[in-house]
Amino acid sequence: MGEVRVGLVGYSFMGRAHSNAYRQVPFYFPEIESKPVLQALCGRNEAAVQAAAAAMGWEDVETDFEALIARDDIDLIDIATPNNVHVAMAIKAAQAGKHVFCEKPLAMNLAEARQALAAVEAAGVVHMVCHNYRRAPAVSLAKQMIADGALGTIYHWRSQYLQDWMMDPEMPAVWRAQKAVAGSGALGDLLAHSIDLALWLVGDIERVCCDMETFVKERPALGGVDATLGATAGGGEKVKVDVDDGVVALARFANGALGTMEATRFAPGHKNYNWFEVNGSKGSIIFNLERMNELEYYSGDDEGGLQGFRTIQATEEVHPFLGLPDGGGRYWPPGHIIGYEHTFINTVADLLVGIEKGESPAPNFADAVKTQAVLEACEGSADAGGWAEVETA
Ligand code: SOE
Numbered sequence: 591m592g593e594v595r596v597g598l599v600g601y602s603f604m605g606r607a608h609s610n611a612y613r614q615v616p617f618y619f620p621e622i623e624s625k626p627v628l629q630a631l632c633g634r635n636e637a638a639v640q641a642a643a644a645a646m647g648w649e650d651v652e653t654d655f656e657a658l659i660a661r662d663d664i665d666l667i668d669i670a671t672p673n674n675v676h677v678a679m680a681i682k683a684a685q686a687g688k689h690v691f692c693e694k695p696l697a698m699n700l701a702e703a704r705q706a707l708a709a710v711e712a713a714g715v716v717h718m719v720c721h722n723y724r725r726a727p728a729v730s731l732a733k734q735m736i737a738d739g740a741l742g743t744i745y746h747w748r749s750q751y752l753q754d755w756m757m758d759p760e761m762p763a764v765w766r767a768q769k770a771v772a773g774s775g776a777l778g779d780l781l782a783h784s785i786d787l788a789l790w791l792v793g794d795i796e797r798v799c800c801d802m803e804t805f806v807k808e809r810p811a812l813g814g815v816d817a818t819l820g821a822t823a824g825g826g827e828k829v830k831v832d833v834d835d836g837v838v839a840l841a842r843f844a845n846g847a848l849g850t851m852e853a854t855r856f857a858p859g860h861k862n863y864n865w866f867e868v869n870g871s872k873g874s875i876i877f878n879l880e881r882m883n884e885l886e887y888y889s890g891d892d893e894g895g896l897q898g899f900r901t902i903q904a905t906e907e908v909h910p911f912l913g914l915p916d917g918g919g920r921y922w923p924p925g926h927i928i929g930y931e932h933t934f935i936n937t938v939a940d941l942l943v944g945i946e947k948g949e950s951p952a953p954n955f956a957d958a959v960k961t962q963a964v965l966e967a968c969e970g971s972a973d974a975g976g977w978a979e980v981e982t983a
Contacts, residue, residue, distance in 0.1 A: 593665075594945055595629040597658045597688070599679060600670035601642035602815075604693050604720070605631075608670050609646040610931055611938040619939045621915050624946050626938070632658045655679060659686040666716075666945065669693060672765045673773050677702040680955075684713035689945055691938075693720050695782040695965065696958035698773035700981060703962035707955040717950045718941050719958040721786040723864060725936035727928070728885040729787070730910035731902070732868070732875050736791055740889070741870030747792045747841070747849040748867040751780040752860035756806070756835065762821045763809040763829050775833030777802060778965055780853035780864075785964045786953055787866060788851070794844040794960070799977045800968040802834035805856050839968050862930075874899075883927040911936045 596612055598605060612626040631648035632655060633639030643651045652658040659667060659682055667683035669676055669692040677697045680690045690710055696719050697703035710717040723729055735741065753776075756767065765771040766779055789795065809831055813824025835856050841849030857863070864879035876886035876899070885902045892898075905924045907913035911932075914920050921928050944951040953961070963981045971978035 592624040592946065593627050594624045594689075594942055595627040595663055595665045596668055597630045597632060597652070597661065597664040597666070598628075598648070598668040598670060599632045599655060599658065600693075601631055601633055601639060601646070602670075604670040605642070606646065607722075607931060607934045608668055608691075608720070608938070609648070611934040613647060614931075614935045615939050615942060618920055618935060619942075622939060622942050622946075624942045626942060629664055630658055630661065655682070659683050659688060664688060666691060666941075672771045673778065674698055674771045677706045680706045680717075681709040684709040684715050684717070687713060687715065689716040690955075691718050691720065691941055692955075692958075694786070694958070695719075695773065695778045695962060696955060697962055700959070700962045700966040703955070703959045707959050710950075710955050716941075716945050716948065717955045718937075718944065719953050719955065720934070720937055721783060721953050721961075722933040722937050723783055723787060723879065724790060724953065725911060725940065726877075726879070726882050726933050727909045727911050727936075728877055728883060728902070728904040731885055731904050732877060733791055734910065735875060735887070736868065736870075740873060741868060741875065742872030742890075744792050744843075744845065744847045744868060744870045746867070746869040747788050747843070747847055747851075748869075749784040749788065749849075749851045750863060750865045751776075751784050751853040752857035752863040752865075753780065753855045754858045754860055756855040757858065759806045760810060760823070762812040762823045763831060764812055764815070764821045767809060767831055767833055768812075769832040772833060774965070774969065775802075775804070775835055775837075776853040776855050777834050777837045777968060780855070781837055781839070781851060781968070782961055782965060783864060784851050784853060784866065785961050786957070788841070788843075788849060789957070789960055789964070790953070791866075791868060792843055792845070792847050792849070795841045795849065795964050795980050796844050797977050797979045798839050798841050798964060798967045798971050800837060800839040800971040802837040802968075802972045804831050804833065805835045807831055834972075837968065837972070839971075841964075879930075882929065882933075911939075
């Protein structure tokens with residue numbers, strides 16, 4: 591039985607989701623030979639990282655990234671940090687011979703993303719980006735249905751990723767609101783997920799026409815981030831907000847399909863509304879993360895009078911990630927729904943199998959370069975106005 595000894599950088603929201611996934615994979619995926627070892631948790635604040643390691647079950651801690659990648663008892667570096675250090679860490683980890691798992695978006699821009707891809711390919715290590723929503727069973731079912739021709743020729747991609755957690759103008763400028771740290775706002779944080787799904791489910795995007803807006807122009811400077819209190823303001827100073835709060839985009843796919851996408855943190859009442867609809871010559875599907883176990887399906891093959899959207903509850907063994915290889919349910923019986931954390935467990939499971947096989951599971955860094963190219967075209971379009979071509983990888 592192999593082990594994959596993990597060094598995780600970052601221990602807040604995504605660090606917690608990834609830590610849980612490493613702990614849960616052996617329980618829900620017993621067939622996977624390689625067992626993750628929570629070897630070392632890395633963070634600059636020693637007291638905080640020690641506390642997080644104790645709470646989440648990490649064996650050891652490091653406060654210096656260079657020391658982490660120098661360890662010979664680490665096989666995989668997992669980067670769950672703010673965006674501005676993703677690529678520098680990925681390159682160094684690859685050069686140290688470590689496999690690399692990185693949170694989305696891979697990079698701050700396309701050039702950086704290409705550097706990261708070049709580094710992991712040169713090092714011959716396994717690489718993957720954590721676009722976790724692909725592995726919601728209902729989303730993977732949508733992929734299967736489209737690939738099997740259930741929708742026929744695809745005409746439309748329509749997505750909305752709506753949140754409302756940054757609407758309070760008194761909310762300090764957390765890292766996701768700082769261009770120097772995040773690279774962009776709703777664009778890279780939320781639309782990146784929708785773009786990854788669009789590229790996977792529909793195909794390559796040739797050009798976009800995009801507009802963005804910053805609704806809250808200045809915020810209290812960030813004082814600190816408390817595990818309980820969250821972000822706290824720092825001494826009354828205000829800082830200019832230099833990222834988008836909301837983004838809308840048109841997209842033209844290489845296969846002729848038309849796309850409309852939007853992402854915002856200013857949609858009151860929507861908490862994590864990652865929604866998409868695909869229309870084809872034979873039918874439509876609709877996915878809504880806030881009803882994650884369901885897929886709405888309209889089939890043009892249904893007999894007249896009985897046609898209509900039906901709700902597929904993707905909780906059966908036959909559905910992706912939900913059946914054990916030798917039969918039986920992987921998680922729970924039908925109808926016993928699963929949640930957000932299971933998308934990370936499923937993602938990490940595929941990563942471990944990829945490491946066993948020496949293959950980089952999608953979305954890998956090459957896929958992430960394509961997502962970054964669309965993000966960059968969106969920014970170019972919003973800056974210049976009009977349509978912008980998407981650079982090919
Ligand atoms: C933003 O709040 C955020 O945490 C994104 O950064 C994640 O990628 C998304 O899955 C949930 O919302």
